[in-house]
Amino acid sequence: MTLSGAPSLKRRSVLPGFGLTLGYAVLYLSLIVLIPLSALFFKTATASWDHIGRTLSDPRVLNAFRLSVGASLAAAAVNAVFGLAVAWMLVRYRFPGKRIIDAFVDLPFALPTAVSGIALTAVYDQNGWIGRWLYAAGMPSTNSSLGVALALTFIGLPFVVRTLQPALEDLDPEVEEAAASLGAGRLSTFLYVIFPAIRPALLTGFTLAFARALGEYGSVIFIAGNMPMKTEIVPLVIVMKLEQYDYTGATAIAAAMLVLSFVLLLAINGLQWWTARHRAAR
Amino acid sequence: MSIQVRNITKTFGNFVALDRVSLDIPDGELVALLGPSGSGKTTLLRIIAGLEGFDPYEDSEILFDGQNVARQNVGRRKVGFVFQHYALFRHMTVFENIAFGLRVRPRGSRPTRSQIRERVGELLELIQLEGIENRYPAQLSGGQRQRVALARALAIQPQVLLLDEPFGALDAKVRLGLRRWLRRLHDEIHVTSVFVTHDQEEALEVADRVVVMNQGRIEQVGTPDEVFHQPANAFVMDFLGNVNLFRGRMEAGRAVFGALVFEPPPGAVIDGNTARLLVRPHDLEIHARGDGHVGLEARITRIQSAGPVVKIELATDSNESVFVELSHERFRQRPHAVGESVVVAPRDSRIFVEEYTI
Amino acid sequence: MPALSSRTAASAAARPKPAADDPLWVKLLVSFAALSFLVVFLAVPLAAVFVEALRKGLAAYFDSFRHPDAWAAIRLSLLVAGIAVPLNLVFGLAASWAIAKFEFRGKSVLISLVDLPFAVSPVIAGLIYVLVFGMQGWFGPWLAAHNIEIIFAVPGVVLATIFVTFPFVARELIPLMQEQGIEEEEAAILLGASGWQTFWRVTLPNVKWGLLYGVILCNARALGEFGAVSVVSGHLRGRTNTMPLHVEILYNEYNAVAAFSVASLLALLALVTLVLKTLVEMRMKSHQTEEHAAPGGTGAGR
Numbered sequence: 025m026t027l028s029g030a031p032s033l034k035r036r037s038v039l040p041g042f043g044l045t046l047g048y049a050v051l052y053l054s055l056i057v058l059i060p061l062s063a064l065f066f067k068t069a070t071a072s073w074d075h076i077g078r079t080l081s082d083p084r085v086l087n088a089f090r091l092s093v094g095a096s097l098a099a100a101a102v103n104a105v106f107g108l109a110v111a112w113m114l115v116r117y118r119f120p121g122k123r124i125i126d127a128f129v130d131l132p133f134a135l136p137t138a139v140s141g142i143a144l145t146a147v148y149d150q151n152g153w154i155g156r157w158l159y160a161a162g163m164p165s166t167n168s169s170l171g172v173a174l175a176l177t178f179i180g181l182p183f184v185v186r187t188l189q190p191a192l193e194d195l196d197p198e199v200e201e202a203a204a205s206l207g208a209g210r211l212s213t214f215l216y217v218i219f220p221a222i223r224p225a226l227l228t229g230f231t232l233a234f235a236r237a238l239g240e241y242g243s244v245i246f247i248a249g250n251m252p253m254k255t256e257i258v259p260l261v262i263v264m265k266l267e268q269y270d271y272t273g274a275t276a277i278a279a280a281m282l283v284l285s286f287v288l289l290l291a292i293n294g295l296q297w298w299t300a301r302h303r304a305a306r
Numbered sequence: 307m308s309i310q311v312r313n314i315t316k317t318f319g320n321f322v323a324l325d326r327v328s329l330d331i332p333d334g335e336l337v338a339l340l341g342p343s344g345s346g347k348t349t350l351l352r353i354i355a356g357l358e359g360f361d362p363y364e365d366s367e368i369l370f371d372g373q374n375v376a377r378q379n380v381g382r383r384k385v386g387f388v389f390q391h392y393a394l395f396r397h398m399t400v401f402e403n404i405a406f407g408l409r410v411r412p413r414g415s416r417p418t419r420s421q422i423r424e425r426v427g428e429l430l431e432l433i434q435l436e437g438i439e440n441r442y443p444a445q446l447s448g449g450q451r452q453r454v455a456l457a458r459a460l461a462i463q464p465q466v467l468l469l470d471e472p473f474g475a476l477d478a479k480v481r482l483g484l485r486r487w488l489r490r491l492h493d494e495i496h497v498t499s500v501f502v503t504h505d506q507e508e509a510l511e512v513a514d515r516v517v518v519m520n521q522g523r524i525e526q527v528g529t530p531d532e533v534f535h536q537p538a539n540a541f542v543m544d545f546l547g548n549v550n551l552f553r554g555r556m557e558a559g560r561a562v563f564g565a566l567v568f569e570p571p572p573g574a575v576i577d578g579n580t581a582r583l584l585v586r587p588h589d590l591e592i593h594a595r596g597d598g599h600v601g602l603e604a605r606i607t608r609i610q611s612a613g614p615v616v617k618i619e620l621a622t623d624s625n626e627s628v629f630v631e632l633s634h635e636r637f638r639q640r641p642h643a644v645g646e647s648v649v650v651a652p653r654d655s656r657i658f659v660e661e662y663t664i
Numbered sequence: 665m666p667a668l669s670s671r672t673a674a675s676a677a678a679r680p681k682p683a684a685d686d687p688l689w690v691k692l693l694v695s696f697a698a699l700s701f702l703v704v705f706l707a708v709p710l711a712a713v714f715v716e717a718l719r720k721g722l723a724a725y726f727d728s729f730r731h732p733d734a735w736a737a738i739r740l741s742l743l744v745a746g747i748a749v750p751l752n753l754v755f756g757l758a759a760s761w762a763i764a765k766f767e768f769r770g771k772s773v774l775i776s777l778v779d780l781p782f783a784v785s786p787v788i789a790g791l792i793y794v795l796v797f798g799m800q801g802w803f804g805p806w807l808a809a810h811n812i813e814i815i816f817a818v819p820g821v822v823l824a825t826i827f828v829t830f831p832f833v834a835r836e837l838i839p840l841m842q843e844q845g846i847e848e849e850e851a852a853i854l855l856g857a858s859g860w861q862t863f864w865r866v867t868l869p870n871v872k873w874g875l876l877y878g879v880i881l882c883n884a885r886a887l888g889e890f891g892a893v894s895v896v897s898g899h900l901r902g903r904t905n906t907m908p909l910h911v912e913i914l915y916n917e918y919n920a921v922a923a924f925s926v927a928s929l930l931a932l933l934a935l936v937t938l939v940l941k942t943l944v945e946m947r948m949k950s951h952q953t954e955e956h957a958a959p960g961g962t963g964a965g966r
Binding site: 136 | 686687690691694695697698699701702704705706707708709710712713716751754755757758759761762763765766767768774776777778779780781783784785786787788791792793794795796798800801802823826827830846849850853854858859862863881884887888889890891894895907908909911912915923924927930931934935937938939941942
């Protein structure tokens, strides 16, 4: 009894088309995503360390990173708090028009970022419907880091709500009833029973909102005013470098940002993996 | 159409699902592949269907009527397959499900619309589901889905009908009715059929022939009577119904179980080997102590007389549990009470001597 | 507070209150916070688009669309979406078929790679194509020698759009097809169906709503993409300006009414997207519950 035939990449199946579809998918993925993305790293690798170092240590660039990270964190934090309230309301309460509000939460996904950008600017500038009150209170809401954070809050809004909703729906009402029957009040039930259960989802939503905010461009550039050293975000600096034909500089900043995004993506995947394992163990 | 399985091995990574399995299924028989989960029965069924490949040893082959089908296109094998969870096309009506195999035929051999309508009508009558042909699978009960799946498989006039745990997903009552119906159906259409089950009762009731499988191997092939009354080994006997197991040793060429001494089966009579005495609960007799019967001394711990037989649980002196089943008639003639000390003796038993214990 | 506690006790006795229900003041507080957040960040800006667009009346509003550049932008956006969406649709079908219906090594890596474009800033998505096809890029000199324009031309806009909309269809289809397993396809093949017949008659009808959902999202993003397209388009009026880029140009020229008019068209498209998306979601949900609530459907909930 001798074994003939080589072991193959996949398990044998009666369904056809594996080679064709996988081949096409990998080819398309390579042409559209992998090869162009690798250009970024080749370009960075061939540039002189000196040039990269100078680019990244330029105070204007450093300031942009500080603003991007800071405003994105602030926006994600605001979204975590109010996103929880929105998700809670949509999952727990019954009221007319709920379905419409639920659908409306996705507006930032559906609205082109340039439209969001000019709309937010119109609302929050000195004469805008909301901006006039903020300006009067001494908080200039356009051409400021506050404006940047406002735009990033808008863009990150759906992430927290959409990751929290399924987690809240999954909560077993019996667990809360058990807590209540054991004498726990609503607040302690929330703090000790509900919150730990939805914490992974909240963290995932926060990270997704943060990651999206870091790379956002269209909705920010109108409201930010783009003042050097003050309200320039990282993607804007990349575009400016490109417009000055400083490809190496643009590439270096982009590579730094991409690494940051990948670290975040890994963190999200790790979190989801951990949550799945946690759930399976229950 | 007869099926021959020759020296089939199937491994998944390090796990051996089938270990050089050979099996002959004569034309027109209804055969059960019986075994615990992980015994390889479903894998064998899927390999016969062509859904799964097998390890490419040179002497491994699957023959339909003597023809090697290993290289044949699966769609051409004309195998009717009923999946455990039916795998009905959920977006198609019952009619469309049953007609599917006819409608996908190449233009030349495709029946006309009216022929398809007629054929589906016949099948609906056969499965006794006339009038629901426009429902979707989601609107059917489990038993109805099962029958639709069968009709769909029969629509292509298969040479072989394969069923994977056909009653596994149904509740007990429906299951009982359906398996009798399947038996009658097979008597009507006589297509060579193989079904997988882990339920011994089902296998014994429905099949012409039972193939008992364990850990990727075939333990015994035989009629229901043969595998039940003449089990080839301890596994088969244990798997086909409840048994009491007594451990003993081979001493002076005899199998010794406490006070009970037996002539061992021919072969393997090496002293010191472990011997196992397997007795079905209905093959054990209970005698009063001291009336001359030889047997194992035990004490009655529980009596359950609600049900078709009286079930008595006993504990031996070494505190092993023994289960005995008596007819109500016998129990009425000579009643027992909990706490009574008795002697238990086998009327019929099987002794298996093994060189090692499993 | 004896009065208050006795009142709650009385109402609790009258109608048993579920333990998971919040007290009224909590409900009001949470709803107020949630609704004002949604109004301030979503409703007001959306309303602002239409108010600003109509600030100078309907005539001025419709005038904004008379300009040939506006028409060119609309046409280009439709063209770009018309190329990007079908290409990503075909990719999504191919990738999900391979991933969901077969076992192979490196599958989880492939799934992660499909999502990769979502982790990349739109600006970087534009930049990488400049690095490949731009004048200083890998193929730039060769393309220039052969008079092929990609960057600062329509092909670049299309490529950048394909990149940012790349995962939408695939990421909807992969989990859906994985959940559905391969038994129905196996059944079809055993019944004599060919690979194509199995795909068209069994697989595709089973995932059609998920497919539509992915296409709706993909299309919305393709029509609205700004950052990536802005980097590669070169902002050539009437030639490489998509609708969002046209909005930006008009806005920077202080032509607010025109900018918001075109923006209002995009906002309307976004609203249509939300409506369609919700309808498809409802459809998918009702399909699921139908299958789970089947009478005696012991085998359905697998």
